[in-house]
Amino acid sequence: MAHVARRTAAGRDPGAGAETAAPLVPSQPTLPSLREAAAGCRACPLWERGTQTVFGVGAARSDVLLLGEQPGDMEDRAGKPFVGPAGQLLDRALEAAGIDRSRAYVTNVVKHFKWEPRGKRRIHQKPDAREIRACLPWLEAEIAVVRPEIVVCLGATAAQALFGSAFRVTRERGRVVASPLAPRALATVHPASILRIPDQTQRQAELSRFIEDLSAAARLLG
Incomplete structure (x- = not known):
């Protein structure tokens, strides 16, 4: 796995100089042991505001x-x-595309909720490069354990975590491509972006495109 190979035993990415969660990852990981280890992760400051680690x-x-x-x-x-x-x-x-969610593994690049207060509400903030880099060892370990045939990236943050900052979902959307961490990957939009579309007709059209993207993954799985 490309990212793992670049990390030192101290858990630093020599290209960035930032702390990562790598030292916390069990040497022979299973999903239960990863979940338990991630519960105490302090590799970036997001744990201070998140209620808990949200693992896959x-x-x-x-x-x-x-x-x-x-x-x-x-x-x-x-x-x-x-x-x-x-x-x-x-x-x-997923149901419309013929993918059984109960047979899929669902996770996020970043495992803590990043937010800012707005009145009584907690408003989502996009994680920055350091936070993504710090959390990436958890995702790498999850993929290594689960060994999926395809990773479906939901949104730009997920896709760029897998392929790098130059990757554009708008350009590669719905196309099955080779992945550094799994045999295949496919990028599409995040479902939250569909919910934010105010026009009902446009929202339905975007949902149809989203289902088409997921259907491409389903066809690959047979």
Whole structure:
């Protein structure tokens, strides 16, 4: 795995000089041991504001791994990824595409909710490069354990974590490509972006495109 090879035993990425979670990853990881280790992760400051680490969920061997950006407000409180409105839309789209979510592994690049207060609400903030880099060893370990046939990146943050900052979802959307961490990967939009479209007709059209993207992954799995 390309990212792992560049890390030192001290958990630093020599290209960036930032602390990462690498020292916390068990030497012979399983999903339960990774989840337990990640619960105490302090590799970046996001743990100070998040309610808890929101680790991935799903079978230890899954053909498809669904990768989002970070947990949202509801996920932070529940301790599980994609349980809010975006997760509900994802469930409907997966069903329409012929992918059984119960047989998929679902996770995020960043495992803590990054937010800022706005009145009584907690408003999502995009994780920065340091926070993504710090959290990346958890994702690498998850993929190594789950060994999915395809990783479906939901949104730009997920896709760029896998392919680098030059990757553009708008250019590569829906196309199955080789991945450094799994045999295949596919990038599409994050379901939350569909929910933010105010026009109902446009929102439905974007949902249809989203289902088409997921269907491409389903066809690959047979």
